[in-house]
Amino acid sequence: MDWNLFTSTTIYASVLALLSLGITLIYMTTKVFNFAHPRLSLVAAYAAATLMAYYAQSTGAQPNLTPKSSFLGSLTVPFSWEFYVIGVIVAMVFGVIAALVEYYGILKPLQRRGADYLMLMIATLAYDFLLVATLFIYNTHVDVRKVLARIGVLSTKMSMTSYDVTIVTSGGAFISGSFIFSVILILLLGVSLYLLLFKTTLGVKMRASVENPPLAEVLGINVERVYAISWIISGLTAGLAGYLMLMAAGAGNLKPISATSPADEIVVSAFAGSIIGGVNSIFGSIVGGLLIGYIELYIPNWLAIWTGNAELFKYSKVISMLAVAITLLFAPEGLAGLLKGERWKKLFGRKEEEGVSEE
């Protein structure tokens, strides 16, 4: 097995899972397909990079790239731990801010004026353009460039990959901090979402508000607050994805950060993950995102080896588009629908359990 392909694909797949989750969550609660979602990650990445650079500058820290030996192998930690913690927190905070600005600044006022789903969807595209423009302006800001340049991060195409924590094991295997972080993140996310949704009152309220808003309201549940919480979670996960994009540019299909990249390329894959997971399933979206990440890189890789034509790598997005087409044609409810078994029952001709009929 190609270890490097596996780790970088895993990081990429985790980014997709985080983004697909955000897209699905927002679709389930506010019924908006948020095309600006991947861009929220870029806002978070820019904010994180800037504040990490400021932190390094203010403490006078210089990147230390000499490896130390540890029980895992030779370990390189270029900056102190606070540097990375600041990055994660800032990314999450700015992801949330960008998401809430979108919801309260644009979508909510439009909804109040009676905008339908299509109008809201186009409004998310408009917000996306607005963010691109804002990031471009920010990019060319002299002070920002100076700060970022001081620790060696160019501001028009940013990457902090060289400052990622790395471990080279005695066997020679290369493990990056982003890889470990992404694996832990996905596991934690799955577990905490499960606990939130199924073990807390807030979670039950969330599921109720998603399923039947008028009834939830009649029972005195603040549906509006539930929507706000889902936008906050969506912003948090977008922020985490942004942090990974910053720290692991080059992993999978992740490109260095700029106003447009990698959001422009990744938006297709993130939506593919959401659709394949079944647009109405939170856990489906995580699995769908991961799946898209893996097949998007592994299938072209196999094809390239099989045909001896490395050019085939360029067509990785075709794989995710095909996956979407197949899902919509044969299993429109996505993985979640398949797991529910409805499709299997239909396939094998078993009688459907009918709710509203005779016993």
Add this chain to the structure above:
Amino acid sequence: MAEEEPIMRLENVNAGYEKLQTLFDVSLEIPRGKITVIVGPNGAGKSTLLKTLFGLTTVYSGKVIFEGKDITGLPPHERAKLGMAFIFQLNNIFANLTVIENLRLAGHDLPKDELEKRINEVFETFPRLRERMYQKAGTMSGGERQMLAMGIGMIRKPKLFLIDEPTAGLAPKIAKEVLANVKRLNEQGYTVVLVEQNVKAGLEIGHKGVLVVSGRIVFDGPAEQLLARKDLAKLYLGLAV
């Protein structure tokens, strides 16, 4: 309060949906502790009348009075706080939640032991729900769903239940069961206003009968009297006489 004092009253109400008027000069009293059954042909305004009681329509003129207070124009969630429970015809439960989750959700703002006590009361009234406690509500039969919808209402101990066509789309046997449950609800002391398309079965469990035709009240009196009025039955209800 005196037995005769009605819990709710409509005074010369003209109402409808936005600009489409469907109720004309309706005056009605809802007696406390009784089942009031609203019947009438399709499109007569039965559901509009029920929704007007809960504030789901536009009232152009007239007064809606609940327990002596003028509540015309009060939004539905405020009426819910005053002690009114509206059970929708469809989508009146959370299908993806379990039975117990549905009930806990209904009493989310109650203290924990009070909530458990009330859930127990629901289970005593509808023992079937206890058996289905951990089942997803959406997998239950139509009759059981209506049972749960009433249970959700009971958790909040409303003074008045407004139930919109609970038997629509159900097999006759199940429909009978649902109406028996409405009766059981009333026997627990709850006041009920019921809109029912099955005129005969509805009026049989009701105390008061109201016949609505073309947005006007044509009959308002004891349910058995309405049931006995062959002339009205023939004219409006399509009952075999």
